[in-house]
Amino acid sequence: MSRLTAVIRNRLRWTVFSALLLLAGSAWTIASRVPAAATTGGLIPSPRQGFLAPDFTLDQLDGEPITFSDLRGKAVVLNLWASWCPPCQAEMPALQAAYQQDGGRGLVVLAVNTTFQDREADAAAFVENHGLTFPVALDRDGSTSRRYLLRALPSTFFIDPDGVITRVVIGGPMSEATIRSAVAELLDRMP
Amino acid sequence: MMPIVNIGPLAIQVPGLFLLAGVWAVVTQAERESRRLRLNAAVVSNMLLIGLVAGVLGARLAYALRYLDVYLDAPLGLLSLNPTTLSVPGGAVTGVLAAATYGRRRGLPLWSTLDALTPGLAALAIAVGFAHLASGDAFGMPSDVPWAVELWGEARHPSQIYELLFGGLILFAVLELRGRLPASGGLFLLWVGMSALSRLFLEAFRGDSLIVLGSLRSAQLVSLGLLALVLTGLHLRVVSANREGSDHA
Numbered sequence: 081m082s083r084l085t086a087v088i089r090n091r092l093r094w095t096v097f098s099a100l101l102l103l104a105g106s107a108w109t110i111a112s113r114v115p116a117a118a119t120t121g122g123l124i125p126s127p128r129q130g131f132l133a134p135d136f137t138l139d140q141l142d143g144e145p146i147t148f149s150d151l152r153g154k155a156v157v158l159n160l161w162a163s164w165c166p167p168c169q170a171e172m173p174a175l176q177a178a179y180q181q182d183g184g185r186g187l188v189v190l191a192v193n194t195t196f197q198d199r200e201a202d203a204a205a206f207v208e209n210h211g212l213t214f215p216v217a218l219d220r221d222g223s224t225s226r227r228y229l230l231r232a233l234p235s236t237f238f239i240d241p242d243g244v245i246t247r248v249v250i251g252g253p254m255s256e257a258t259i260r261s262a263v264a265e266l267l268d269r270m271p
Numbered sequence: 272m273m274p275i276v277n278i279g280p281l282a283i284q285v286p287g288l289f290l291l292a293g294v295w296a297v298v299t300q301a302e303r304e305s306r307r308l309r310l311n312a313a314v315v316s317n318m319l320l321i322g323l324v325a326g327v328l329g330a331r332l333a334y335a336l337r338y339l340d341v342y343l344d345a346p347l348g349l350l351s352l353n354p355t356t357l358s359v360p361g362g363a364v365t366g367v368l369a370a371a372t373y374g375r376r377r378g379l380p381l382w383s384t385l386d387a388l389t390p391g392l393a394a395l396a397i398a399v400g401f402a403h404l405a406s407g408d409a410f411g412m413p414s415d416v417p418w419a420v421e422l423w424g425e426a427r428h429p430s431q432i433y434e435l436l437f438g439g440l441i442l443f444a445v446l447e448l449r450g451r452l453p454a455s456g457g458l459f460l461l462w463v464g465m466s467a468l469s470r471l472f473l474e475a476f477r478g479d480s481l482i483v484l485g486s487l488r489s490a491q492l493v494s495l496g497l498l499a500l501v502l503t504g505l506h507l508r509v510v511s512a513n514r515e516g517s518d519h520a
Binding site: 084085088091094099102105106109110111112113114115116124125126128129130131138150202231232238247249250251254255256257258259261262264 | 275276277282284325334335337338341344345347348349351353355356407414417419423424425448450451453457471472474475479480482485486487488491492494495497498502503505506509510513
């Protein structure tokens with residue numbers, strides 16, 4: 081019989097060992113306690129789930145500027161796209177349908193065109209051809225795409241009324257069910 | 272951190288690749304260990320396959336049940352490849368239940384089967400650590416230790432590296448201890464105990480802990496409870512094995 085087995089089998093020794101281990105574990109748990117706010121990523125701007133969505137200001141297609149933080153209090157679907165990207169084209173009708181269905185309940189779809197790798201005229205034609213009615217912003221210098229660590233198109237961020245990212249979908253196209261269920265989760269968080 | 276690698280038009284999710292490698296490790300190690308423990312390796316492999324398939328289906332169905340009206344309107348969404356529309360707890364419960372039901376029907380002994388799965392599970396824990404390293408998940412608390420890493424705008428404990436180091440130590444211990452415990456199930460319980468102890472210790476360095484009761488980290492409380500169960504279970508398994516040995520003598 082190995083020494084380890086002998087220790088485990090001996091009730092007294094094993095009880096003492098277990099009690100000491102659990103006491104040490106409890107002490108460590110208490111020693112490492114922290115205020116709830118110390119561990120949340122919700123206050124740090126970063127493009128990942130559980131973090132605050134990074135702020136930006138961009139011109140829209142109509143020339144009007146839009147500032148992301150002005151949308152606080154609303155459920156936001158932030159979609160980074162390009163007119164030449166087939167999955168972006170495929171998922172736009174579902175995004176438009178979600179906007180039409182839930183726009184009145186506080187949903188905003190904000191489509192950020194990655195204009196630094198697209199053409200403004202192509203983006204405008206795309207919006208017109210697809211009958212998109214939600215705001216479309218132009219990331220001409222790529223700064224917003226860099227801030228959101230864009231690695232694949234489309235990339236979609238679902239953001240709650242507090243500005244915290246609840247879900248990130250890299251790539252696409254997203255199914256209608258994916259968009260609607262993620263939006264339902266956001267709308268549940270509306271005050 | 273490297274969550275995505277672009278190969279031509281494809282955006283490959285690196286954490287997913289590590290998790291797949293971990294699943295492969297579980298399956299291959301389970302076959303090897305099954306033969307060593309004189310279990311039917313083919314039945315163990317089938318059990319894992321059934322558990323995996325049922326787990327994925329269960330994860331999608333559990334998610335769809337949460338948004339039933341959406342999926343009734345758009346049922347093709349059930350076939351989506353999007354991993355964000357999977358319910359991890361739903362998948363875990365379904366997968367374990369399906370595997371356990373199949374294993375029981377095919378006469379696999381519970382504790383020996385768990386022992387056969389243990390080296391693979393210990394390897395899977397390392398794969399999860401690499402997945403965390405690639406994605407930036409399970410990140411550390413802000414810190415000024417000399418080995419802190421810059422992540423999410425602050426210098427932080429490299430908690431994913433800690434996770435990998437402890438995972439490596441646990442795998443080494445599992446490989447060293449296999450075959451040395453007389454009780455079936457002993458290796459599995461030891462692995463669970465070591466993993467709980469590791470999480471209990473390392474959670475203190477995590478920056479993404481779920482806080483309960485004002486200031487306590489929930490993962491540490493769960494680990495403490497698990498540790499208490501494992502310590503009791505391990506003693507009972509060894510005493511029971513010893514008694515059976517005496518009865519046979």
